[in-house]
Amino acid sequence: MKNPTITRRDFIKFLGAAGLASLGFPLLDAVDADHSQGGRSLPNVLILVFDALSAADMSLYGYSRPTTPNFENFAQRSTVFHRHYSAGSFTTPGTASLLTGVLPWAHRAINLQGTTSNRYQAENLFSFLPQEYYDFAYTHNSLAQVLLDQFKPSIETLYEISHLALFSNVWAEKPPLSEFRVPFEAELLSTQNFNSINSSLLLSFLDEVQRRANSQGLLERYRKEFPRGLPNCHLAGRDNTLCFTLEAAIDWITNQFDQASKPFLGYVHLFPPHAPYNPRREFINAFNDQPASVTKPEHHFNQGESPKQLTRMRRKYDEYIAYVDAEFGRLIDLLEREKALESTLLIVTSDHGEIFERGVSGHNTEILYQPLIHIPLLISTPRQSTRIDVHSPTSAIDVVPTILGFLNSSRETQLEGQPLSLDAKAPAFERDLFVVEAKSSPKNGKLNKATFAIISKNYKLIYYRGYAGFDGIYELYDLDLDPQELENLYSPANSVAQELKEKLEKRIAPYI
Numbered sequence: 164m165k166n167p168t169i170t171r172r173d174f175i176k177f178l179g180a181a182g183l184a185s186l187g188f189p190l191l192d193a194v195d196a197d198h199s200q201g202g203r204s205l206p207n208v209l210i211l212v213f214d215a216l217s218a219a220d221m222s223l224y225g226y227s228r229p230t231t232p233n234f235e236n237f238a239q240r241s242t243v244f245h246r247h248y249s250a251g252s253f254t255t256p257g258t259a260s261l262l263t264g265v266l267p268w269a270h271r272a273i274n275l276q277g278t279t280s281n282r283y284q285a286e287n288l289f290s291f292l293p294q295e296y297y298d299f300a301y302t303h304n305s306l307a308q309v310l311l312d313q314f315k316p317s318i319e320t321l322y323e324i325s326h327l328a329l330f331s332n333v334w335a336e337k338p339p340l341s342e343f344r345v346p347f348e349a350e351l352l353s354t355q356n357f358n359s360i361n362s363s364l365l366l367s368f369l370d371e372v373q374r375r376a377n378s379q380g381l382l383e384r385y386r387k388e389f390p391r392g393l394p395n396c397h398l399a400g401r402d403n404t405l406c407f408t409l410e411a412a413i414d415w416i417t418n419q420f421d422q423a424s425k426p427f428l429g430y431v432h433l434f435p436p437h438a439p440y441n442p443r444r445e446f447i448n449a450f451n452d453q454p455a456s457v458t459k460p461e462h463h464f465n466q467g468e469s470p471k472q473l474t475r476m477r478r479k480y481d482e483y484i485a486y487v488d489a490e491f492g493r494l495i496d497l498l499e500r501e502k503a504l505e506s507t508l509l510i511v512t513s514d515h516g517e518i519f520e521r522g523v524s525g526h527n528t529e530i531l532y533q534p535l536i537h538i539p540l541l542i543s544t545p546r547q548s549t550r551i552d553v554h555s556p557t558s559a560i561d562v563v564p565t566i567l568g569f570l571n572s573s574r575e576t577q578l579e580g581q582p583l584s585l586d587a588k589a590p591a592f593e594r595d596l597f598v599v600e601a602k603s604s605p606k607n608g609k610l611n612k613a614t615f616a617i618i619s620k621n622y623k624l625i626y627y628r629g630y631a632g633f634d635g636i637y638e639l640y641d642l643d644l645d646p647q648e649l650e651n652l653y654s655p656a657n658s659v660a661q662e663l664k665e666k667l668e669k670r671i672a673p674y675i
């Protein structure tokens with residue numbers, strides 16, 4: 164009979180998968196105080212992506228609801244980028260640009276479940292970093308997983324989604340896939356990994372946990388903590404049954420500082436605050452205010468959501484952000500306690516935003532208003548103790564070159580992004596940024612049905628191309644005077660509109 168051996172890693176993994184570490188059970192000494200490896204000079208690099216986190220709903224960026232006090236605390240030791248933009252409006256293009264340093268029209272991961280063109284399999288963040296780095300990656304999001312799978316040859320340890328799931332996944336692809344119908348079938352993870360536990364106090368404890376999980380007691384426990392349900396978890400249906408907790412992921416990240424080889428590059432792409440907005444109990448009804456909301460006209464691409472529905476959904480989204488913020492704060496506390504941030508470049512961002520206006524909710528849409536593309540970016544360098552605010556425009560494609568620049572690591576490859584200075588004395592700069600939404604265009608063909616945005620100084624031009632009944636439409640907004648994008652300034656006679664139109668036409672010409 165096989166001798167059951169359970170490592171500390173297995174145990175922590177199980178606690179994480181069961182979500183018990185944060186729900187009253189004591190977490191094992193999460194990070195050993197001493198993990199030095201002598202002579203190490205390269206910092207760890209950790210990229211933390213919170214999916215669908217819009218800057219518009221973060222108090223860090225001026226939102227009226229106090230949704231992100233812990234991000235604000237973290238900002239005190241970070242460079243905060245105030246005009247940071249995703250390169251697309253949903254996971255696939257946003258994540259691919261973040262990881263390749265080029266825009267969607269170049270990497271071509273533009274469709275739902277899309278992949279990049281072949282060259283980026285070998286030209287991505289994981290392949291660019293110096294040899295000394297141990298790479299690992301994890302995501303809850305199946306669309307991001309598709310991309311990470313593609314980059315797998317460059318990633319030393321790519322964890323499966325099931326690694327942190329309460330229920331393991333059985334790939335059962337049923338196209339068309341949307342981000343809201345993740346194709347997983349439920350199956351208890353614990354029954355697979357812990358079927359040989361039989362001795363010692365520790366193992367008895369695990370055995371008890373296992374039996375409770377198997378008897379659905381675990382789910383009862385979660386129902387008390389998460390009255391609206393667990394993130395992305397619908398046990399009644401056959402679709403969309405990836406069940407996990409953010410708590411488990413936060414504990415797991417903490418443990419990587421103990422367990423991963425150093426220096427490491429970690430890419431962790433967490434699903435919250437992506438819908439469904441299912442926070443822990445204490446965050447439900449956290450915001451019972453009546454915020455002054457601006458009524459915006461319904462858009463051509465409206466989805467029929469009434470202003471009342473949008474207001475209600477946004478409140479739930481904000482509650483969920485507050486929950487994410489609390490768990491982010493817990494992570495930073497744990498890492499600070501273990502002095503893990505003294506040797507780590509920590510990058511916190513999102514892949515795109517979320518919108519609740521003009522009859523549209525979520526991010527599965529053709530529009531490109533600010534809530535969908537204005538996202539957070541905070542970068543904390545090892546031992547950083549002061550806050551730096553950057554108001555120059557920046558893009559997701561800058562993250563890869565910024566990491567390479569910080570590590571003084573050059574690559575002979577063409578990146579569209581540019582390295583950002585993390586020095587308080589760096590001069591401000593202006594440049595043109597581009598955002599591309601082209602999920603309805605072919606991967607390898609012309610971008611004949613797409614929405615483009617160019618952001619230039621305080622102006623933003625949006626161009627809708629090839630849509631039936633909405634082709635060749637332009638909108639121009641002055642983001643300084645009209646941050647809510649209410650007054651469309653576009654006209655053929657407007658000189659700013661014509662200047663931006665020419666710039667955009669020049670950039671997209673090779674792709675249309």
Ligand SMILES: [Zn+2]
Nearest residue numbers: 214215254514
């Ligand atoms: Zn996403």
